[in-house]
Amino acid sequence: MKRPNLTLWLTASLVYTFLYIPLVIVVVYSFNDSRLNAEWVGFTLDWYYKLFRNEEMLLAARNSLIIAVSASLLATILGTMAGLAIHRFRLRFLPVLAFTPVAMPEILLGVSLLLFFLQVLNLTLGMISIIIAHTTFCIGFVAIIVRARLQGMDESIFEAARDLGATPWQTFRLITLPLIMPAVVAGALMSFTLSIDDFVITFFTKGVGEPILPIQIYTMIKIAVTPEVNAISTLFMLLTLVLIIIANRLDSGMLQGEKKS
Amino acid sequence: MNKLRLTRWLVSLPPTLFLLLFFAAPSLLMIVTSFRYPGEFGGLAPLSAPETATAEGDSGLYGMTLETYRFFFSDVLYAEIFLKSFAVATATTLICLAMAYPVAMLIAQSAKKYRNLMILLVVLPFASNFLIRIYAWMIILGPESAFSHFVNHLLQALGFGPVMLLFSPFAVIVGMVYVHLPFMILPLYTNLEKHDPVLLDAAQDLGANRWQRFWLVTWPQSLPGVFSGSALVFIPVLGMFAVPDILGGTGDILIGNLIKDQFLGTRDWPFGSTLSIMLMLAVLCVAGLSTLLARPRVSR
Numbered sequence: 001m002k003r004p005n006l007t008l009w010l011t012a013s014l015v016y017t018f019l020y021i022p023l024v025i026v027v028v029y030s031f032n033d034s035r036l037n038a039e040w041v042g043f044t045l046d047w048y049y050k051l052f053r054n055e056e057m058l059l060a061a062r063n064s065l066i067i068a069v070s071a072s073l074l075a076t077i078l079g080t081m082a083g084l085a086i087h088r089f090r091l092r093f094l095p096v097l098a099f100t101p102v103a104m105p106e107i108l109l110g111v112s113l114l115l116f117f118l119q120v121l122n123l124t125l126g127m128i129s130i131i132i133a134h135t136t137f138c139i140g141f142v143a144i145i146v147r148a149r150l151q152g153m154d155e156s157i158f159e160a161a162r163d164l165g166a167t168p169w170q171t172f173r174l175i176t177l178p179l180i181m182p183a184v185v186a187g188a189l190m191s192f193t194l195s196i197d198d199f200v201i202t203f204f205t206k207g208v209g210e211p212i213l214p215i216q217i218y219t220m221i222k223i224a225v226t227p228e229v230n231a232i233s234t235l236f237m238l239l240t241l242v243l244i245i246i247a248n249r250l251d252s253g254m255l256q257g258e259k260k261s
Numbered sequence: 262m263n264k265l266r267l268t269r270w271l272v273s274l275p276p277t278l279f280l281l282l283f284f285a286a287p288s289l290l291m292i293v294t295s296f297r298y299p300g301e302f303g304g305l306a307p308l309s310a311p312e313t314a315t316a317e318g319d320s321g322l323y324g325m326t327l328e329t330y331r332f333f334f335s336d337v338l339y340a341e342i343f344l345k346s347f348a349v350a351t352a353t354t355l356i357c358l359a360m361a362y363p364v365a366m367l368i369a370q371s372a373k374k375y376r377n378l379m380i381l382l383v384v385l386p387f388a389s390n391f392l393i394r395i396y397a398w399m400i401i402l403g404p405e406s407a408f409s410h411f412v413n414h415l416l417q418a419l420g421f422g423p424v425m426l427l428f429s430p431f432a433v434i435v436g437m438v439y440v441h442l443p444f445m446i447l448p449l450y451t452n453l454e455k456h457d458p459v460l461l462d463a464a465q466d467l468g469a470n471r472w473q474r475f476w477l478v479t480w481p482q483s484l485p486g487v488f489s490g491s492a493l494v495f496i497p498v499l500g501m502f503a504v505p506d507i508l509g510g511t512g513d514i515l516i517g518n519l520i521k522d523q524f525l526g527t528r529d530w531p532f533g534s535t536l537s538i539m540l541m542l543a544v545l546c547v548a549g550l551s552t553l554l555a556r557p558r559v560s561r
Contacts, residue, residue, distance in 0.1 A: 008363055008366060012364045015364045016364070016383075020386060023389060023394075026397045037405075078276040082277075085276070089273060101284055105500025106500065112537070115294055115534070116290050118304075120286070120290065135279070139276060217396075221395075221399065233389070233390065233393040237390075240390075244385065
């Protein structure tokens with residue numbers, strides 16, 4: 001293989017710099033001892049202290065965590081079922097239902113769910129409506145991951161299990177589930193990240209009650225930008241970084257398992 | 262065989278029901294809502310006149326109507342906002358393409374053991390919160406930032422007045438590009454990675470220089486990747502409201518902001534639904550076009 005040329009290296013490095021500079025700036029300013037995000041004054045942890053004494057922010061973090069855990073749990077169960085059904089039974093309708101919410105602009109799902117919750121269900125918007133909304137778009141992602149895993153597997157394993165007299169449930173519990181487990185966990189982690197990160201759909205289905213993390217951040221950005229935003233952003237990045245490392249570990253573990261077999 | 266059928270139902274029914282209820286039904290409801298009249302105080306007017314419809318200020322507008330669609334097409338303002346959204350989406354897509362191509366090419370040409378790391382480095386910033394990625398540009402483009410000072414000094418040296426970078430169409434495009442860049446890099450890389458380097462060697466042997474090799478060999482082969490990446494950038498940009506909301510000025514309103522205002526500002530649900538349906542139609546056109554173009558061409 002030919003070595004990439006210098007121009008390519010230079011332009012690509014510029015793009016990588018473009019990707020990272022904004023985030024580096026946010027992290028650096030979160031330790032800056034100045035109210036203005038303009039120049040470096042000195043090191044401080046004040047913004048973090050302020051953040052941890054901000055009751056509403058803590059409540060918002062707790063709420064977002066509850067929503068993300070519930071939505072990812074629901075989406076993982078339903079999405080795994082959808083992935084299995086789409087792969088196994090060659091359905092036509094379910095793929096459309098599961099994958100369209102992933103592909104269309106988020107605002108459309110947010111708006112239609114808002115109408116539906118208020119008009120038909122007469123539901124007071126809040127945690128429940130957000131959990132339902134997040135589950136709806138996460139199902140597709142889980143189904144895609146699970147189906148991809150199933151597509152890469154040898155069908156004869158399942159046939160062998162059936163030939164040996166395993167019931168569908170036994171085949172699922174003893175063969176299919178252990179094999180797709182890495183994909184299920186990856187789907188769950190992805191749903192969790194998508195849910196805790198989601199702004200647009202949350203924005204439309206949140207109602208006026210409980211504070212939710214991305215909405216709090218939005219309000220802070222819109223009304224008064226203080227370095228507290230930098231602090232919460234940095235913590236947020238740390239959380240997702242940890243999740244990605246876990247997911248990556250699972251992924252490479254998955255690959256090693258494949259090599260062995 | 263019966264058991265299989267039972268399993269089939271047991272496995273596919275729960276997700277199907279959930280999505281029918283919370284995706285298909287709301288979408289249909291949105292279509293129905295677009296044909297109704299807005300209520301006096303937001304929301305919707307009743308479908309039929311209530312029996313006590315004698316109260317003052319009763320608009321007397323009930324039932325189904327095409328009014329919102331007529332309104333949409335009668336005011337040139339809405340066509341302008343749609344056009345502007347398309348322009349922003351086109352600009353964002355082209356800039357993303359120009360930035361993503363070198364990165365995707367470099368990854369595809371790098372040794373296999375480095376590729377995963379380079380991909381991870383592309384995806385990693387996008388694991389941070391969506392709003393935070395937009396907010397970061399508020400700092401960079403803010404009037405007191407080093408970058409703003411630099412640009413304005415430069416402009417001054419060239420004899421132009423100072424400009425405000427933040428809250429401008431420029432800031433909106435920068436934000437859009439930043440938020441959507443990996444959606445272009447990943448499909449491009451997937452395509453470029455599959456190219457056979459033998460073709461480039463052959464072109465070189467036949468006397469093609471670097472540019473000719475790129476434009477005559479690499480670029481045509483990469484078109485499916487270009488089109489699928491473009492769709493992945495274009496479609497979300499078309500419906501995006503957060504970027505113009507945070508980085509744009511008061512004049513930088515796109516379709517997404519218009520829809521948001523109908524639901525959370527003026528509370529005109531029927532018109533908001535009409536706008537959403539127009540957006541959906543635009544998205545379907547773009548998606549259909551890109552699938553058509555991205556289809557690998559059968560060589561003769």
